[in-house]
Each structure stands twice: as C-alpha cells, then as structure tokens.
Amino acid sequence: AAGVIQSPRHLxxxxxxxxxxxxYPIPRHDTVYWYQQGPGQDPQFLISFYEKMQSDKGSIPDRFSAQQLSDYHSELNMSSLELGDSALYFCASSPRLGQEGEQFFGPGTRLTVL
Amino acid sequence: DQQVKQNSPSLSVQEGRISILNCDYTNSMFDYFLWYKKYPAEGPTFLISISSIKDKNEDGRFTVFLNKSAKHLSLHIVPSQPGDSAVYFCAASRDRDDKIIFGKGTRLHILP
Known part of the structure; x- marks a missing residue:
C-alpha cells in the first residue's frame, strides 16, 4: 500500500x-499534518491543512511557513535556521472520514543545522 | 502541561508473555485515542485506535482498553514477539481530523 513520502530524508x-x-500524502488523503520531534522528545504538532487550506496551527515559529498545493502535496518552508531547529520533521496524512482519528506518518526528514 | 502521560519510560517483557503499556490523559475533550510504534530514525507506525464511545478495540495481537472515568487507557500485546521491541507512543485527539497530542513514549524491550 502507498505510504506518505517525505523528501529529502536528510538535510x-x-x-x-x-x-x-x-x-506527499497517501492518495485520496485530503488532510496533511506537520510535526517536529526534537531529540528524546515526543512529536509536537506544527500545522495542518485540509483541502489546501490551513486548518490548524500549533507551535510553529514565525520563521516557518507551509502550504498545501494543488496536487495535495505539502511543503514546509523554514528560514533563518537556528541550531534549535535541528530535529526530525514528520508529515502525516489522514482521510477526511478516518475511522477513529488515525493519521499515517511518513519516514521523516532529519534536519541538522550547523 | 503534559495532556497525555506515559509514566513508564521503559518496560521489559519476556517473549511470549503479555506486554501492557499504560497511558493517562487529562483533557476530557479527547475523543480519539491512538497507539503508535516507533523505531529509531523512522516515522511512527499506526497500531490501533479507539474512540471514546468504546471501551475496547482489538486487532490481532493488539488490544486497547479505555477507561473514561479514570482517564486511562492501556495497550495489551499478546503474545509479545521480538519484533515488538520499539518505543510506543500513546496519543489523543479531540476530533477525527484534529492534531494528535503525544505522550513521551515507553520503550518496550522483549527479552528472549
């Protein structure tokens, strides 16, 4: 079965x-979520999109922005990177009528800021 | 303020026995509860979920029990297998398409 694809895997x-x-969410999933997981931490919600519109916003710095494009893939843009931004960034997707709230996660992008 | 709490950082269980992972939550607005399994350098893998209208959900070796009055849920894995060794995250959300709030995770070791 198709899974969530994230690129790059390392940066x-x-x-x-x-x-x-x-x-790149699972086909026919219309909601995309971004999470950040710092070392030894649990994943923290950043932002989500439903049908290309922002649906919720968490602890996302103003230096970050995101969008969901016409083909439903999403991009997280990060500027003025800081050392503390080093983390695993996960994307998840879900169908609108998911059975019990399940979200399916991608493999993550490991960002290292030097 | 940690809304989803996993008070055991680690747990060791003999292969073939039952693994029980516990989770408590504080927010009574949560309606969906999920368990994820995570290996290092990989994304969380969805295991099983339960909505607040149920008290039990079963899928193969995995069973989740929900006690709403105690704001407590548990994941039972039986029988435990070596491949079950991983970090297990308890998570919750208020709605089907709402953000997920994670606990800190419990590292499960399955002993041979």
Whole structure:
C-alpha cells in the first residue's frame, strides 16, 4: 500500500540558511499534518491543512511557513535556521472520514543545522 | 502541561508473555485515542485506535482498553514477539481530523 513520502530524508544546513521540506500524502488523503520531534522528545504538532487550506496551527515559529498545493502535496518552508531547529520533521496524512482519528506518518526528514 | 502521560519510560517483557503499556490523559475533550510504534530514525507506525464511545478495540495481537472515568487507557500485546521491541507512543485527539497530542513514549524491550 502507498505510504506518505517525505523528501529529502536528510538535510544539513548552516545557521541562517533556508530549507524546504516536502510531503506527499497517501492518495485520496485530503488532510496533511506537520510535526517536529526534537531529540528524546515526543512529536509536537506544527500545522495542518485540509483541502489546501490551513486548518490548524500549533507551535510553529514565525520563521516557518507551509502550504498545501494543488496536487495535495505539502511543503514546509523554514528560514533563518537556528541550531534549535535541528530535529526530525514528520508529515502525516489522514482521510477526511478516518475511522477513529488515525493519521499515517511518513519516514521523516532529519534536519541538522550547523 | 503534559495532556497525555506515559509514566513508564521503559518496560521489559519476556517473549511470549503479555506486554501492557499504560497511558493517562487529562483533557476530557479527547475523543480519539491512538497507539503508535516507533523505531529509531523512522516515522511512527499506526497500531490501533479507539474512540471514546468504546471501551475496547482489538486487532490481532493488539488490544486497547479505555477507561473514561479514570482517564486511562492501556495497550495489551499478546503474545509479545521480538519484533515488538520499539518505543510506543500513546496519543489523543479531540476530533477525527484534529492534531494528535503525544505522550513521551515507553520503550518496550522483549527479552528472549
């Protein structure tokens, strides 16, 4: 079965650089979520989109922005990167009428800021 | 304030026995509860979920029990297998398409 695809899997950037993470949801899933997991931490919600519109916003820094495009893939744009942005970034998708709230996660992008 | 709490950072269980992972929550608005399994450097894998109108949901070796009055849920894995060794996250959401709030995770070790 098709899964959530994230690219790149690994990314190394310098401080103050920009980064763009991409997410391709499972086909026919219309909601996309972004989560950030720091070292030894649980995943924290950043932002979500339903039908290409932002549906909820969590603890996402103003330096970050995201969008869901016409083909339903999503991009997380990160600017003025800081050392503390080093983390695993997960994208998840869900169908609108998911049975019991389940979200399906991608493999993640490991961002390292030097 | 941790809304989803997993008080056991780790748990060791003999292969073939039952693994019981526990989770407590504080927000009475949660309506959906989920368990995810996670290996290092991989994304969380959805295992099983339950809505607040049920008290039990079963899928193969995995059973989730929900006690709403106690704001407590548990995941039972029986029989435990070596491949079950991983970090298990308890999670909750208020609605089907709402963000998921995760616990800190419990690392399960299945002993040979």
């Amino acid at each position: 190394i950037k310098e401080k103050r650089e920009t980064a763009t993470l991409k997410c």
